[in-house]
Structure formats: structure tokens, C-alpha cells
Amino acid sequence: MxxxxxxxxxxxxxxxxxxxxxxxxxxxxxxxxxxxxxxxxxxxERRTPVASSSIQSVGYDREEETLEIAFHSGGVYQYFDVPQETYQQLLHARSQGSYFHDNLRGQYDYRRLR
Incomplete structure (x- = not known):
């Protein structure tokens, strides 16, 4: 938040x-x-809960183009310069975990918050 x-x-x-x-x-x-x-x-609040076995919640800051993902493992990460369309696709993906691995992981600069 x-x-x-x-x-x-x-x-x-x-x-x-x-x-x-x-x-x-x-x-x-x-x-x-x-x-x-x-x-x-x-x-x-910065994140919306999602129904995923690996991702707990996701949020997006339009002004900063920053995607924030909280994982069930406890890790929280911010990904930078992510287009809003990518955030929307993540939210509506059949599997958020698969979408993350196929389209986000390794594609954007990030920092771990915890």
C-alpha cells in the first residue's frame, strides 16, 4: 500500500x-x-488478490509503469517499465504463474521488496 x-x-x-x-x-x-x-x-492498496498457486496478488502503478507481484512464497517484487497492457494480460491470464514465467521473468528490471 x-x-x-x-x-x-x-x-x-x-x-x-x-x-x-x-x-x-x-x-x-x-x-x-x-x-x-x-x-x-x-x-x-497496491495489489489485487489473484487465483494462482504461485502468485498471491498483483498491482500496477500507471504513472511509474511499475508492476508489483507478491508470491505465496513470501517474496514481493517490483518490475519496472512494464506496459499497462502487460499488467492487464497478467490479470486476465488463464494461469498468472505461467504468464509470469513466459512474459515477465527475465524480461524487466526488478527489485525485491521482501
Whole structure:
């Protein structure tokens, strides 16, 4: 998920905790940000669950052209410069795992988030 501030800053996190005056953002159990409610635009989920034996959920950031995939094994990866059409094809594939192996793996730069 990510928290968006009124100034346009994005805080990437995997958990948010609501407090009295704002939200605390966590990533891997560590605090990565705090946003007072009057500066918070929204908190959005980044991934959609899918019915796959290997992939737990997928998400896509149109502005950044970044695909994010969470695997049932616990790994979460971001793939860069992925066209939106590829994301849509992944979502609607008969097998997301097969589509990933045939069309994404080894084709895009990536980073492991966890």
C-alpha cells in the first residue's frame, strides 16, 4: 500500500496504523513515515488478490509503469517499465504463474521488496 500526502509525496508501506492525529506507515515492521491527517490525501492498496498457486496478488502503478507481484512464497517484487497492457494480460491470464514465467521473468528490471 502507499500513503499519499497533500504535497504529492508517496510513502510506500506494507501496513498503516491510525493514531489520534495521523497515520504511521510501516515497512517490514519498521516505521517508514508519519502523516498527519490534515496532510493525508489517501491510503491505497497496491495489489489485487489473484487465483494462482504461485502468485498471491498483483498491482500496477500507471504513472511509474511499475508492476508489483507478491508470491505465496513470501517474496514481493517490483518490475519496472512494464506496459499497462502487460499488467492487464497478467490479470486476465488463464494461469498468472505461467504468464509470469513466459512474459515477465527475465524480461524487466526488478527489485525485491521482501
Amino acid at each position: 502507499k500513503a499519499l500526502t497533500a504535497s504529492g509525496e508517496r510513502i510506500e508501506c506494507d501496513e498503516v496504523e491510525e493514531g489520534r492525529h495521523g497515520v504511521v506507515c510501516y515497512f517490514d515492521g519498521r516505521i517508514v513515515g508519519y502523516v498527519p491527517y490534515d496532510q493525508l490525501t489517501c491510503v491505497t
